[in-house]
Amino acid sequence: MQHINVKIFAQQPIMIDIGQAIPIFHRWIQDRATDELLVDVADYRHVPEGPGVMLIGHQANYSMDNAGGRLGLLYNRKLSDNGSIQERLRQAYDSALAACKRLEDEPEFRHKLKFHPGDCEVIFNDRLLAPNDEQTYQTLKPELELFFGSLWGHGAFDLGKKGEPRERLRVRAALRSVSLPAV
Amino acid sequence: MKASNQLWKARLEDRLSAGLGAEIDVFEHELALRRQGKIDERVFAETRLRRGVYGQRYDNGQRHDGRAAQVLAYPERKPTKGPHTLWDAPGMQRIKIPFGGLDAAQLETVADLSEEYSDGIAHVTTRQDFQLHYVHIDDTPALMRRLAAAGITTREACGNSIRNVTACPLAGVCRDQTFDVTAYAKMTAYYLLGHPECQDFGRKFKIAFSGCKTNPCALVRMHDLGAIAATREVDGEVRRGFEIYVGGGLGTVPYQAQLFTDFLPVEELLPLCIAIARVYSRLGEKKNRNTARIKFLVNRLGLEEFRRLVFEERAALSDDPKWAEALGGLAEYDEGPSRPAGLLEIGPAQSEEFRAWRARNVYQQRQAGYATVTIALPLGDITAAQLRVVADVARQYTRETIRTTVEQNLVLRWLSEADLPAVYSAFQSAGLAEPLAGTIVDIAACPGTDTCKLGIASSRGLAAELRTRLLERGMERDEAIGGLRIKISGCFNSCGQHHVADIGFYGVSRNKNGYTVPHFQVLLGGQWDENAGAYGLAIGAVPSKRIPEALERITGRYVAERRGNERFQEFIKRIGKAECKRMIEDFAAVPPHDQDASFYTDWSDAREFTVGDIGVGECAGEVVSPVDFQLAACEREAFEAQLQLEAGQVQEAAQTAYQSMMHGAQALLRLRLGAPPEDAERVAAEFRTHFYDTQLFFDPFAQGKFAQYYFMAHERNGAAVDEDAARRRIEEAQLFLEAAHSCYGRIMTAQRTF
Numbered sequence: 001m002q003h004i005n006v007k008i009f010a011q012q013p014i015m016i017d018i019g020q021a022i023p024i025f026h027r028w029i030q031d032r033a034t035d036e037l038l039v040d041v042a043d044y045r046h047v048p049e050g051p052g053v054m055l056i057g058h059q060a061n062y063s064m065d066n067a068g069g070r071l072g073l074l075y076n077r078k079l080s081d082n083g084s085i086q087e088r089l090r091q092a093y094d095s096a097l098a099a100c101k102r103l104e105d106e107p108e109f110r111h112k113l114k115f116h117p118g119d120c121e122v123i124f125n126d127r128l129l130a131p132n133d134e135q136t137y138q139t140l141k142p143e144l145e146l147f148f149g150s151l152w153g154h155g156a157f158d159l160g161k162k163g164e165p166r167e168r169l170r171v172r173a174a175l176r177s178v179s180l181p182a183v
Numbered sequence: 184m185k186a187s188n189q190l191w192k193a194r195l196e197d198r199l200s201a202g203l204g205a206e207i208d209v210f211e212h213e214l215a216l217r218r219q220g221k222i223d224e225r226v227f228a229e230t231r232l233r234r235g236v237y238g239q240r241y242d243n244g245q246r247h248d249g250r251a252a253q254v255l256a257y258p259e260r261k262p263t264k265g266p267h268t269l270w271d272a273p274g275m276q277r278i279k280i281p282f283g284g285l286d287a288a289q290l291e292t293v294a295d296l297s298e299e300y301s302d303g304i305a306h307v308t309t310r311q312d313f314q315l316h317y318v319h320i321d322d323t324p325a326l327m328r329r330l331a332a333a334g335i336t337t338r339e340a341c342g343n344s345i346r347n348v349t350a351c352p353l354a355g356v357c358r359d360q361t362f363d364v365t366a367y368a369k370m371t372a373y374y375l376l377g378h379p380e381c382q383d384f385g386r387k388f389k390i391a392f393s394g395c396k397t398n399p400c401a402l403v404r405m406h407d408l409g410a411i412a413a414t415r416e417v418d419g420e421v422r423r424g425f426e427i428y429v430g431g432g433l434g435t436v437p438y439q440a441q442l443f444t445d446f447l448p449v450e451e452l453l454p455l456c457i458a459i460a461r462v463y464s465r466l467g468e469k470k471n472r473n474t475a476r477i478k479f480l481v482n483r484l485g486l487e488e489f490r491r492l493v494f495e496e497r498a499a500l501s502d503d504p505k506w507a508e509a510l511g512g513l514a515e516y517d518e519g520p521s522r523p524a525g526l527l528e529i530g531p532a533q534s535e536e537f538r539a540w541r542a543r544n545v546y547q548q549r550q551a552g553y554a555t556v557t558i559a560l561p562l563g564d565i566t567a568a569q570l571r572v573v574a575d576v577a578r579q580y581t582r583e584t585i586r587t588t589v590e591q592n593l594v595l596r597w598l599s600e601a602d603l604p605a606v607y608s609a610f611q612s613a614g615l616a617e618p619l620a621g622t623i624v625d626i627a628a629c630p631g632t633d634t635c636k637l638g639i640a641s642s643r644g645l646a647a648e649l650r651t652r653l654l655e656r657g658m659e660r661d662e663a664i665g666g667l668r669i670k671i672s673g674c675f676n677s678c679g680q681h682h683v684a685d686i687g688f689y690g691v692s693r694n695k696n697g698y699t700v701p702h703f704q705v706l707l708g709g710q711w712d713e714n715a716g717a718y719g720l721a722i723g724a725v726p727s728k729r730i731p732e733a734l735e736r737i738t739g740r741y742v743a744e745r746r747g748n749e750r751f752q753e754f755i756k757r758i759g760k761a762e763c764k765r766m767i768e769d770f771a772a773v774p775p776h777d778q779d780a781s782f783y784t785d786w787s788d789a790r791e792f793t794v795g796d797i798g799v800g801e802c803a804g805e806v807v808s809p810v811d812f813q814l815a816a817c818e819r820e821a822f823e824a825q826l827q828l829e830a831g832q833v834q835e836a837a838q839t840a841y842q843s844m845m846h847g848a849q850a851l852l853r854l855r856l857g858a859p860p861e862d863a864e865r866v867a868a869e870f871r872t873h874f875y876d877t878q879l880f881f882d883p884f885a886q887g888k889f890a891q892y893y894f895m896a897h898e899r900n901g902a903a904v905d906e907d908a909a910r911r912r913i914e915e916a917q918l919f920l921e922a923a924h925s926c927y928g929r930i931m932t933a934q935r936t937f
């Protein structure tokens with residue numbers, strides 16, 4: 001399983017203008033803020049429930065994503081990786097979480113933006129390798145349970161397949177303590 | 184890049200036509216050969232372009248990050264995918280949509296591809312294509328196979344080929360049409376696709392079809408070949424044909440297409456295309472890309488001679504059985520409704536929002552009880568989720584009659600009027616029901632500096648900013664200006680079609696206070712109607728960050744001073760270009776960097792616009808060099824030429840335009856010679872020596888094109904010109920002066936850097 005995306009949701013209340021992510025992402029490019037090659041910034045704020053502001057990279061894209069009407073930091077892994085599914089889940093989740101923390105610490109967003117590490121979606125961005133059907137979900141579920149169990153504690157979270165068959169396979173993972181808005 | 188790339192071929196094998204599948208196999212093979220270094224990079228570049236695989240900004244591996252130019256260190260060393268184009272750098276995939284026609288499954292395929300290979304956004308272009316950005320070249324064969332399985336080819340979407348054949352998106356449902364041109368556009372697109380006679384062009388070739396003469400939907404007069412539906416009575420029988428135009432085009436210097444024939448029987452359409460292709464292949468420029476479009480050939484030969492050569496070729500053509508086959512296939516084209524016609528009574532029960540949407544986004548078809556709905560896409564962008572909503576609505580309420588438009592929107596045709604409330608509701612919940620179609624807020628913009636290698640300023644950034652501000656003020660509802668068209672290009676190449684807008688902008692730069700500052704040239708008075716019937720002329724450059732104020736003043740003045748129902752174009756003509764220029768003159772000032780640094784960045788981009796590091800001490804805000812002064816004087820001169828042309832002084836206008844170029848050359852020579860020569864011959868010779876032969880004046884992409892404008896004008900100076908030639912010389916002078924500004928900026932930056 002490749003091209004794992006992780007979106008970590010922002011907590012309410014959200015008191016930022018996501019346009020401020022533009023200078024932040026440019027600074028990340030200037031400062032080489034990650035180990036990945038960062039290339040450019042794309043502004044899609046004009047698109048309703050779209051990718052918002054996106055940091056384009058070679059290995060992955062990062063975006064202040066507003067899909068589904070919920071703001072979050074989306075890590076979109078583009079390159080294929082070696083290693084087990086657990087390792088790829090770990091890589092994507094850790095990269096997303098690191099970006100969340102970095103954003104929270106940026107001067108423009110400090111005390112105004114908080115992400116919830118226990119409230120996320122995992123998207124498998126390859127319809128051929130991971131078709132959005134029950135069989136694929138059931139195949140991947142034990143891997144997801146294992147991964148989030150090691151992260152948050154077994155039995156402490158809920159998993160749920162989201163979206164309709166035309167969409168990419170998307171799984172919501174959230175700690176039971178998170179009050180879940182309707183998606 | 185995608186782990187599944189190799190699997191798609193087997194998965195889709197039985198869904199691809201043999202021809203399409205083989206073409207993609209060949210392309211994949213070429214990729215492999217290029218990776219092994221067995222194909223020359225230039226040959227490979229043209230090969231991929233002909234598959235719609237385009238380069239994108241920074242693909243040379245260099246990017247200025249706002250502090251300094253940085254190398255984008257892609258991890259693996261691989262061959263290039265063209266000159267100065269790194270293999271791993273993301274690129275753009277253009278997807279050709281003939282006449283803009285799509286069904287629901289095709290829309291869903293584009294949605295899937297945008298998510299898996301791009302950034303989740305599909306972009307509708309000003310020529311009815313889709314574009315996906317940030318695509319890795321290794322993904323393109325799989326992407327093409329998935330498109331091919333849905334019946335879409337990317338073949339000849341770019342490169343020196345017949346580009347997407349466009350057509351009025353209302354063709355067939357339009358109340359003003361002579362007849363439905365859809366089937367003819369489709370027939371032409373597929374007949375010419377990959378045709379052997381169309382493989383040896385010096386440049387691209389664009390074709391458009393329109394069902395009528397008066398409406399703008401197909402912009403026939405700005406195309407290499409344009410066809411407008413016409414009928415003629417022959418022996419008591421009404422026969423279909425086309426009014427044919429040739430040699431139009433925007434680009435750096437726009438040309439209006441000329442009338443080739445006022446009636447071409449439909450049976451002659453395909454043979455004529457081949458005859459024109461033969462003449463273009465044989466006589467069109469091949470070495471110098473800058474004069475290779477067919478407009479230059481028509482201009483060089485003269486229309487009469489061009490026509491004679493085409494008819495000579497036509498007479499020599501052997502009958503192609505595919506002509507009759509294609510004409511026979513026309514009857515198969517059948518588009519209609521899936522649901523019974525209905526009527527919708529507007530009443531108080533309907534929301535104000537619905538009524539506004541119906542008033543602006545709904546077009547009552549010539550077929551009673553049916554309507555076409557426009558989905559106004561902001562900047563031509565749509566998400567995958569939204570595409571799926573459009574597909575759903577198309578399936579539920581129509582026979583999947585979807586089209587893209589040259590205004591970067593989508594239309595859905597053949598909706599029963601009774602279904603409009605339900606359709607509105609579905610679109611509204613997906614953010615697709617903004618009541619903005621055809622309004623001043625429905626701004627068209629090319630990709631500009633966002634992704635285009637040629638972009639100078641941020642056309643999309645400006646479009647988004649203007650959109651936000653106009654919406655805040657409710658300008659789409661304004662009776663006087665709500666219907667004006669704004670179009671923006673990131674550079675002089677006109678992909679945003681700024682020439683045919685009421686208010687157009689194209690990106691330029693200026694050297695101000697020791698920094699390079701993003702600007703836009705302002706064009707007023709272009710004509711959208713009558714198939715792009717007239718082009719606007721530039722009235723002056725304004726810093727990017729002051730364009731919103733300039734727009735407010737221009738529109739405010741129109742609102743305050745228009746006489747009765749005077750149209751914007753008439754108003755601009757009445758007050759004259761000199762007054763238009765005066766109106767925006769005071770916006771030209773740029774505050775020093777230490778007072779307001781925002782002027783030195785572009786919209787939606789936090790980076791400093793300058794190239795190279797500039798020390799604060801060198802700002803020297805108030806110091807204006809003699810070169811600055813002289814270039815400003817040249818711009819005034821070029822503008823004076825416009826005024827002369829407006830007053831009917833054609834020869835004088837051409838002469839003044841030439842002089843503005845000569846004076847611009849003198850200004851730059853000051854940098855090399857101290858005191859430049861006065862004699863025109865010597866100016867040209869010295870300029871050639873110091874700026875052309877050294878390539879110092881060369882634009883990175885246009886190369887020496889703008890200097891050639893000057894040399895040509897110098898050679899022809901004094902010869903009689905007609906109005907069109909004078910207008911072109913003025914355009915050329917403007918571009919030469921823009922290039923002079925850029926050249927000056929580069930020299931100054933280099934001096935500071937070293």
